[in-house]
Structure formats: C-alpha cells, structure tokens
Amino acid sequence: MPTALRLALCALLALLALPSAGCRRLRARGGRVESASVRQGRALYARYCALCHGRRLQGYAADHANALGNQHFLSLATPGFLRAAIREGRPGTPMSAWGRAAGGPLTDAQVDDLVAFLRSRARRPLRAPAEFVPPGDLTAGRAAWAQHCQRCHGDRGQGSPVATSVAHPNFLSTVGDGFLRTTIIEGRPGTAMPSFRTLPPATVDSLVRLVRTLGIPPPPPPERFEPPPGLDRLVMNPTAPPPNFTLREGRFVPGAQVARAIAEGRRMVILDTRATSDWSRGHVAGALPFPFYDIEDMARHLPRDGTWIVAYCACPHAASGHVVDLLRQRGYPRTAVLDEGITWWMQQGHPSAYAARLPADAP
Numbered sequence: 001m002p003t004a005l006r007l008a009l010c011a012l013l014a015l016l017a018l019p020s021a022g023c024r025r026l027r028a029r030g031g032r033v034e035s036a037s038v039r040q041g042r043a044l045y046a047r048y049c050a051l052c053h054g055r056r057l058q059g060y061a062a063d064h065a066n067a068l069g070n071q072h073f074l075s076l077a078t079p080g081f082l083r084a085a086i087r088e089g090r091p092g093t094p095m096s097a098w099g100r101a102a103g104g105p106l107t108d109a110q111v112d113d114l115v116a117f118l119r120s121r122a123r124r125p126l127r128a129p130a131e132f133v134p135p136g137d138l139t140a141g142r143a144a145w146a147q148h149c150q151r152c153h154g155d156r157g158q159g160s161p162v163a164t165s166v167a168h169p170n171f172l173s174t175v176g177d178g179f180l181r182t183t184i185i186e187g188r189p190g191t192a193m194p195s196f197r198t199l200p201p202a203t204v205d206s207l208v209r210l211v212r213t214l215g216i217p218p219p220p221p222p223e224r225f226e227p228p229p230g231l232d233r234l235v236m237n238p239t240a241p242p243p244n245f246t247l248r249e250g251r252f253v254p255g256a257q258v259a260r261a262i263a264e265g266r267r268m269v270i271l272d273t274r275a276t277s278d279w280s281r282g283h284v285a286g287a288l289p290f291p292f293y294d295i296e297d298m299a300r301h302l303p304r305d306g307t308w309i310v311a312y313c314a315c316p317h318a319a320s321g322h323v324v325d326l327l328r329q330r331g332y333p334r335t336a337v338l339d340e341g342i343t344w345w346m347q348q349g350h351p352s353a354y355a356a357r358l359p360a361d362a363p
Contacts, residue, residue: 041117129178316341
C-alpha cells in the first residue's frame with residue numbers, strides 16, 4: 001500500500017476513535033440514539049407528567065389526560081404547541097401551568113427538555129395540515145356537535161371524565177384549523193376519540209367553525225403571583241380539638257365535613273397537592289401548597305402527633321391519592337383525600353383563598 005494512502009487511513013481511524021463533543025451528549029436507548037436533552041426530559045416527564053398521562057405516555061392514567069404518545073397526535077403537535085401547553089397549562093382544568101413564569105416549577109430550559117422528549121417519541125414526520133378551511137355553517141356545526149361530540153366533550157366543549165376540553169382558549173390559540181380538521185377526520189386511534197372520515201367535508205368544516213366559537217374570549221395574559229408561603233404554619237388552629245371525620249372506604253372525606261371542620265375552627269392540616277401555579281389561582285382556605293412531586297422534601301415538615309391531614313387536587317383523586325398513599329407509608333395514618341376535589345369545592349362556594357397578584361411591571 002502506498003505510504004500516503006497508509007498515512008491517510010491511519011489519520012481517519014484516529015479521528016473515528018475520538019468521541020466528539022456532540023457524541024458525548026448522545027446515548028443509545030433501545031437501538032435509538034438519545035440526546036442529553038431527551039434524557040433530561042424523560043426524567044422530568046416521570047416526575048411531573050406520568051401520574052396523569054401515564055408512564056408510557058398512553059394517557060388517561062388520571063382524569064382525562066390525553067395520550068401524549070399517540071402517533072396521530074405527535075404528527076400534529078409542533079414544538080411550539082407543546083411548549084405553550086406545558087408552560088401555560090389549561091387554567092381551570094386539571095392541566096397545570098408548569099412554567100416558572102406562570103408559577104410552576106419548570107425553567108424554560110426544562111420545558112424545552114420535556115418538549116424534546118415528547119417529540120422523540122414520534123415515529124412519523126411532523127405534518128403541517130393545510131390551514132385553509134372553507135367557512136362552515138354554525139347551525140350545521142351545532143347539529144353535528146350534538147350528534148357526534150357532545151357526549152364526550154360536553155355541550156360547550158368543556159371536556160368530561162373521558163375527553164379533554166376543546167374549548168379552552170389556551171388550546172385554541174395554539175392550534176390551526178388544519179389541526180382541528182385533521183383531528184376530527186382521523187381521530188386518535190387507540191383512544192376513545194374515533195375517526196369521523198365518513199362525515200361529509202362540509203360537516204367537518206362546520207364543526208371546525210363551531211369549535212372556534214367555543215374558545216371566546218381569547219386567553220388573558222399570563223398572571224404572576226407572590227411566591228407561596230413556607231410550611232412553618234401548616235397546622236390550622238393548633239390548640240383546637242380535631243375534626244370528627246367519617247371516611248368513605250377508609251380513605252375519602254366528604255367536602256361537607258371538611259367545610260364544617262373549617263367553620264368550627266378544628267385542628268388539621270390541608271394540603272394542596274397540585275402544582276404551585278394552581279394553588280396561586282385558588283385553593284381551600286388555610287391550605288398550603290404540597291405538590292405531589294416534592295413529597296420527599298416536604299413530608300418532614302408535617303406533624304407526627306396524630307393531626308388530621310387532608311389532601312386534595314382537581315382530578316379529584318389522582319395527585320391527592322398519590323400523596324395520601326405515600327404519607328401513610330411514612331407513618332401518617334390519619335390522612336384523607338378530599339373526595340370531591342377543589343373544583344367542586346370552589347363551585348360550592350366553600351371557603352377559598354387566592355395568592356396576591358403581582359403587577360405586570362413587577363421585577
């Protein structure tokens with residue numbers, strides 16, 4: 001072999017033996033190369049998202065959290081759509097705002113890692129459906145909605161125990177008509193959302209137009225709140241007698257009993273197990289934030305003298321039940337889940353409180 005060729009081959013082999021900076025950030029998983037951002041996103045998903053969306057992204061593990069791993073969904077879910085959904089959530093639903101700017105725990109970089117992980121689950125190219133949808137007829141759209149959609153999504157698109165909301169302004173402000181049209185036609189195979197390929201195109205267009213009207217008014221600017229308080233005043237009415245709770249199935253306490261205990265000034269602890277952004281927007285009076293994803297750090301603040309501990313969430317049993325299970329494992333037997341959850345509590349007008357809002361120009 002000529003000397004020059006031999007030297008060139010040696011140089012090439014030497015280069016191949018050296019790991020580049022980019023390669024050091026990659027790791028194989030199941031035959032696929034995974035970046036550091038995807039690995040970090042995987043860990044974040046396990047901590048913050050799997051409780052509701054499922055460990056395998058299959059959805060519906062709690063409440064009606066959608067199937068984030070569904071390939072039809074991922075083929076339409078752009079990074080911008082996912083990023084906005086994670087940061088801003090769906091206020092008023094069990095989907096929390098996870099971005100730090102909205103009061104949640106995640107930095108922008110962590111949100112990007114979560115998006116990278118979710119996009120890494122896609123097995124087909126990202127699509128860009130045509131955004132031009134012929135104007136539909138609202139009357140026809142209402143009739144089609146009542147016949148095909150209302151049973152699952154509700155009369156106003158607000159969602160139900162088996163389907164997500166399609167009327168939330170945070171959702172509608174981040175999807176185009178092509179996203180809606182394609183979703184109606186194709187459905188979400190493997191979930192309760194069927195395909196409506198047999199509907200006439202004009203009917204689909206009318207449904208798209210109707211769904212657009214459900215999202216009025218537009219989403220308000222993200223609100224900012226004072227940081228949550230510490231856990232130094234966890235116990236309500238520390239010198240008072242305890243409440244007399246009767247638990248359903250040894251686990252669930254009716255909201256009426258909790259409301260009566262508050263009115264009577266009984267000694268207890270009430271934990272809001274949602275993301276801190278949800279606590280800021282409204283919580284049971286006297287409750288302190290105790291997010292389900294921070295139990296290890298926060299459980300040490302709880303009293304061990306037999307004080308009743310009531311946990312609640314919006315699902316209404318997933319996050320709160322998770323916390324109660326872990327607290328009982330740690331030796332807190334007098335724990336209970338607020339049976340009806342926070343949404344019911346506030347709808348009933350029971351004692352509630354809100355974090356102070358910061359002015360828009362606050363540093």
